[in-house]
Amino acid sequence: MKVMWCAPLLLLVVGCAADQPAQQPTVTVTASAADPTTPQQTSPTPSEPPDPTVAPPTDPQPSAPPPQSTAPPTKPRPPSAPGSARTAVVPAVVGVNHQLAQDTMQAAGFYYLLEEDATGQGRLLINDRNWVVVSQSPAGGSTAPLDTKIVLRSKKIGE
Template sequence: MKRIATYLAIAAIGAATACGATETSTTQPKIADTKTTVPVPTTTQPAPSTEAPQALAPSSAPTATQAATVPMPNVVCMNLQAAQNLIQKAGVFFSRSRDATGAGRMQVLDRNWVVVAQTPAPGVPIGEGDAVLSVVKKGEPGDCS
């Protein structure tokens, strides 16, 4: 905060002298030298205990939040983008896709790929990431055309 005030003071002095008379001044304004000291945190270690550690009592059943599931829509023979949109409309926003030829190609432009198989089958409840869509490029064998 002091640095900001110092810079503002320097700017104000510079602005005031720039708008003044045309005579040059030989005196220089003194700039306050500010130093910031940051305290170094120190930690103390507790003395070792001679008592035996006590076993923690087992907690009751874990309270994991279950993700909502929705029925998997039938997306076979749809372009990949439309299939993903339909799955998202059902309520699941993360689905996966893979190259059905086994070549490992990435699906960069989703609309250029056609879904030829899906896991799980239509109607099976799915959550985030459960839907796996096997795809081929448009015009390749098996593209439902």
């Protein structure tokens, strides 16, 4: 339970602060539904004298409507054609720690990553840092769309 350790800590903090003189902080909170362009007057804190140059608030004037934009509205872009996807060079990660290989692929813009046990045992790669990439598809150095499925086949280090 996370709450249990807070109580002794709270008592320790409160007990340590008992020797210091109590000093009340001054907080001024204002809330209004008035026009945000109208200046609001806040009440002075006890340590500040009232400012005689500030006039008391008057009835707010009706505000002018916001200026209209003269720029033409932007049109949504049509969906891209299947052959016009952004492409990038697939990083070569064979022989690299599996976790570093995933990080490298994502840094290059490839996020559709699959991983397989290269020994054929069907094991799950739970701790990616204990595995090394032995093959990849598509091959490193080739150009591919960023939404391409990248398959990393790995085996445990030392196998």
